[in-house]
Amino acid sequence: MSSDRVRYDRATAHLDAPLAVVDLGAFDANAADLVRRARGKPVRVASKSVRCRALLERVLARDGFAGVMGYTLEESLWLARSGVPDVLLAYPSADRAGFAELTSDPKLARAVTVMVDDPAQLAVVDAARAGREEVRVCLEFDVSLRLLGGRVRVGALRSPLHVPERLAELARAVARRPGFRLVGLMAYEAHVAGVGDAVGGRPVHSGAVRLMQSVARSRLEALRAEAVAAVRDVAELEFVNGGGTGSVQHTAAEDVVTEVAAGSGLYVPRLFDHYSSFRGRPAALFALPVVRRPGVGVVTVLGGGYPASGAAGRDRLPAPYLPAGLRLAPREGAGEVQTPLLGQAADDLLIGDKVWFRHAKAGELCERFAALHLVDGERVVETAPTYRGEGRTFL
Incomplete structure (x- = not known):
């Protein structure tokens, strides 16, 4: 997982977050x-x-x-x-x-x-x-x-x-x-x-x-x-x-x-981690930038309030993925404009660093982003518009 973070950070070093990628x-x-x-x-x-x-x-x-x-x-x-x-x-x-x-x-x-x-x-x-x-x-x-x-x-x-x-x-x-x-x-x-x-x-x-x-x-x-x-x-x-x-x-x-x-x-997406019959590789991620460091073991990222459809619950929230060891604050969850993240890994993050998240569902992520940056190895090889990026909001 740490090698994936290095790849994604290098591939998108020229891009400002928030952004979404597909590996x-x-x-x-x-x-x-x-x-x-x-x-x-x-x-x-x-x-x-x-x-x-x-x-x-x-x-x-x-x-x-x-x-x-x-x-x-x-x-x-x-x-x-x-x-x-x-x-x-x-x-x-x-x-x-x-x-x-x-x-x-x-x-x-x-x-x-x-x-x-x-x-x-x-x-x-x-x-x-x-x-x-x-x-x-x-x-x-x-x-x-x-x-x-x-x-x-x-x-x-x-x-x-x-x-x-x-x-x-x-x-x-x-x-x-x-x-x-x-x-x-x-x-x-x-x-x-x-x-x-x-x-x-x-x-x-x-x-x-x-x-x-x-x-x-x-x-x-x-x-x-x-x-x-x-x-x-x-x-x-x-x-x-x-x-x-x-x-x-x-x-x-x-x-x-x-x-x-x-x-x-x-x-x-996250909800498909819980099957005993198959294992997939997380391919769609989004990155949010660190914009605050409120204290020891805490950083705040911009955005993040992207819940998935279905019966409301914590399993419908996006989850910090990379770097490992971060978690949502129980009383705030994923915020409308900013999201605090807790964990020892927060102390190694600087203002402007990217935190990579996974959405609970698959395509709903694309309703939040106009484009997906397609990553091959350590490079963005194409930037493809989502439905939203093409001006299409069907639901």
């Missing part, structure tokens, strides 16, 4: 590991976890990656206009202007697939139509773990479709409706892919998560297979998508799954 060596190693864990099935890269077109292009140029998973219709159309030929919008949309554009442009209609889990979403598309282009549709199936006859539910609150029969009903509704074509099925196991099972200092919690995930995985394969069979009775499917960074190897092992999704595993 290309770590990024590429993480990409290779995702492909290895996918066992020959293509990895669809989740754009919300990258939010930088240059890095999306870099990973899509690698063998083993195919297609983008977008997070808003506006973003999906933007990516398709810029040349991405296959964008799966992973969340339903109510963007009327976007649907008007999609239904009137053959190139966009070929490239973008929209997500549906309710007939009312189809009505939104029809009400916004400005052309006759056929809309490609993917259905989302809920694979949350349900116990005690459904009275206990573990998983993200996403699609209302959790039994194959209801999924088939919606598939038939899509098939009957002019102007739509059912092409895909997505079933995302958030309780497996997005929950760490090896949280330091919490052995009981980690053991409970491992038990839950073991039970969930034992049921997932059969449930997903039933869902796919139900939909294929209605329409031929081009793809069946599942998984996420934390479950790539398990999801890819299922016969009915044709592709897996991943994105956070490229940057490896």
